[in-house]
Amino acid sequence: MKRVPTVGVFDSxxxxxxxxxxxxxxxxxxxxxxxxxxxxxxxxxxxxxxxxRYAVSSAHFLVEQxxxxxxxxxxxxxxxxxxxxxxxxxxxxxxxxxxxATAALHNSQTKDVLVIATAATVxxxxxxxxxxxxxxxxxxKACPLLVPLVEEGWIDHPVxxxxxxxxxADLLSHAADAGMKADTLVLGCTHYPLLRSVIEDALRKHPTxxxxxxxxxxxVTAEQVASxxxxxxxxxxxxxxxxxxxxxxxxxxxxxxxxxxxxxxGVELIDLGG
Amino acid sequence: MKRVPTVGVFDSxxxxxxxxxxxxxxxxxxxxxxxxxxxxxxxxxxxxxxxxRYAVSSAHFLVEQxxxxxxxxxxxxxxxxxxxxxxxxxxxxxxxxxxxATAALHNSQTKDVLVIATAATVxxxxxxxxxxxxxxxxxxKACPLLVPLVEEGWIDHPVxxxxxxxxxADLLSHAADAGMKADTLVLGCTHYPLLRSVIEDALRKHPTxxxxxxxxxxxVTAEQVASxxxxxxxxxxxxxxxxxxxxxxxxxxxxxxxxxxxxxxGVELIDLGG
Numbered sequence: 001m002k003r004v005p006t007v008g009v010f011d012s013x014x015x016x017x018x019x020x021x022x023x024x025x026x027x028x029x030x031x032x033x034x035x036x037x038x039x040x041x042x043x044x045x046x047x048x049x050x051x052x053r054y055a056v057s058s059a060h061f062l063v064e065q066x067x068x069x070x071x072x073x074x075x076x077x078x079x080x081x082x083x084x085x086x087x088x089x090x091x092x093x094x095x096x097x098x099x100x101a102t103a104a105l106h107n108s109q110t111k112d113v114l115v116i117a118t119a120a121t122v123x124x125x126x127x128x129x130x131x132x133x134x135x136x137x138x139x140x141k142a143c144p145l146l147v148p149l150v151e152e153g154w155i156d157h158p159v160x161x162x163x164x165x166x167x168x169a170d171l172l173s174h175a176a177d178a179g180m181k182a183d184t185l186v187l188g189c190t191h192y193p194l195l196r197s198v199i200e201d202a203l204r205k206h207p208t209x210x211x212x213x214x215x216x217x218x219x220v221t222a223e224q225v226a227s228x229x230x231x232x233x234x235x236x237x238x239x240x241x242x243x244x245x246x247x248x249x250x251x252x253x254x255x256x257x258x259x260x261x262x263x264x265x266g267v268e269l270i271d272l273g274g
Numbered sequence: 275m276k277r278v279p280t281v282g283v284f285d286s287x288x289x290x291x292x293x294x295x296x297x298x299x300x301x302x303x304x305x306x307x308x309x310x311x312x313x314x315x316x317x318x319x320x321x322x323x324x325x326x327r328y329a330v331s332s333a334h335f336l337v338e339q340x341x342x343x344x345x346x347x348x349x350x351x352x353x354x355x356x357x358x359x360x361x362x363x364x365x366x367x368x369x370x371x372x373x374x375a376t377a378a379l380h381n382s383q384t385k386d387v388l389v390i391a392t393a394a395t396v397x398x399x400x401x402x403x404x405x406x407x408x409x410x411x412x413x414x415k416a417c418p419l420l421v422p423l424v425e426e427g428w429i430d431h432p433v434x435x436x437x438x439x440x441x442x443a444d445l446l447s448h449a450a451d452a453g454m455k456a457d458t459l460v461l462g463c464t465h466y467p468l469l470r471s472v473i474e475d476a477l478r479k480h481p482t483x484x485x486x487x488x489x490x491x492x493x494v495t496a497e498q499v500a501s502x503x504x505x506x507x508x509x510x511x512x513x514x515x516x517x518x519x520x521x522x523x524x525x526x527x528x529x530x531x532x533x534x535x536x537x538x539x540g541v542e543l544i545d546l547g548g
Binding site for chain 2: 038039040042045046047049050144145147148149151152154158159162163166246247248251273
């Protein structure tokens with residue numbers, strides 16, 4: 001039997017489980033370690049220096065546990081800490097901003113792209129930079145209430161529809177003011193795929209949003225991991241997964257199940273300091 | 275000139291500045307150190323062990339800087355870490371849960387009290403225990419969206435009114451089911467005083483909420499600090515204040531101004547590990 005590689009997947013919390021979920025089906029010829037740095041989340045409201053410090057200590061841990069490649073499933077860490085991570089570890093590091101920008105390039109006809117993300121990701125303008133490198137124009141919008149709404153469990157809820165509508169109307173109006181004809185919206189945070197249908201409804205109801213297609217970077221990241229690590233497709237294989245969290249494993253299991261779409265067993269509590 | 279004591283005020287972030295604001299006027303015969311553990315916030319969604327670890331390292335720092343008494347302005351840390359803090363430092367430690375429960379006792383005629391707070395504070399049932407010790411019945415409700423709404427700056431906003439209305443209707447209906455005649459609502463989180471008028475409006479609009487009076491624990495805590503530390507009233511004195519934060523001082527200043535109600539100068543960035 002051919003030995004498969006071990007891939008470390010890292011996020012500030014449970015949101016990255018949407019990326020792991022895609023990896024387990026799209027890149028099943030690997031085993032996985034998943035680390036949620038739940039004691040120090042969220043990263044989305046914190047500074048570059050702090051996020052980089054947290055991400056590097058998390059990456060070191062995963063490499064020590066045997067990870068031969070790292071997937072940075074956290075958009076904020078990908079935006080703020082990718083260079084620091086690549087300098088800190090020897091293994092390949094794949095971030096969700098790059099994969100999201102590449103997916104936008106494949107999807108967009110007009111070359112005008114919208115991005116919604118956390119405050120820290122937006123302030124870093126990492127998506128704009130990644131899009132610009134690929135010949136796309138991007139406009140970004142911070143949506144800091146969407147993560148708390150998902151974590152409150154208000155997925156299909158009138159308040160969430162209202163908040164999403166306010167954020168997207170603001171984004172679309174800025175895009176129109178800039179003369180953009182956007183046809184693609186990148187979900188730049190791992191929590192947002194849970195709100196996909198709410199977001200799509202809000203786009204449909206807006207006069208300039210109807211033509212916009214939503215891109216879930218989890219899906220695209222999984223495809224690109226399979227390709228970059230040259231994983232042979234093996235739909236039947238069930239990857240082994242080990243889970244680590246820096247705060248309560250009970251909470252990790254309870255909240256994580258919603259993101260992974262299946263029960264989570266055997267989470268190990270680890271201490272990265274702090 | 276009489277030497278005044280130095281009091282350390284601790285919070286996970288900027289919310290405790292509402293307590294500091296009250297201290298600066300109600301307990302002005304002291305100087306203050308304020309520490310916001312912004313690199314590790316929020317505490318409200320984290321476990322007891324993690325919150326205690328963070329709070330103790332923060333308390334050690336303040337005592338090393340010369341604090342002769344500590345005010346734990348963070349409800350979550352007061353709920354989950356007060357015993358750990360008192361074991362860890364030699365100086366008096368005053369928590370906002372105790373002061374809030376005492377204030378409820380002074381205010382309530384019916385002896386039935388409502389509390390709104392973060393998830394971690396509610397799960398600890400520290401307010402219920404503190405109220406029970408004082409002969410009060412309390413019912414608690416976690417309101418995890420209120421902090422993000424305040425931090426988004428949506429103070430007087432229709433979404434905030436709707437969310438507040440949903441939370442309070444749920445709380446009042448549970449209280450009615452339990453046969454309670456509540457006349458007092460304790461704001462069990464330092465962010466909530468900024469929503470005081472929104473909360474009071476929501477109470478007034480509810481059939482069983484009209485008689486409920488809102489208690490802001492910041493105010494009450496300041497009075498009790500002055501009394502416990504035997505600070506002579508001195509309305510003219512302007513206390514010296516030093517600010518410390520564990521994440522970006524720029525963000526601390528920007529967000530903190532809203533809570534303190536005045537400009538914040540000279541915040542020092544410190545590293546507590548993590």
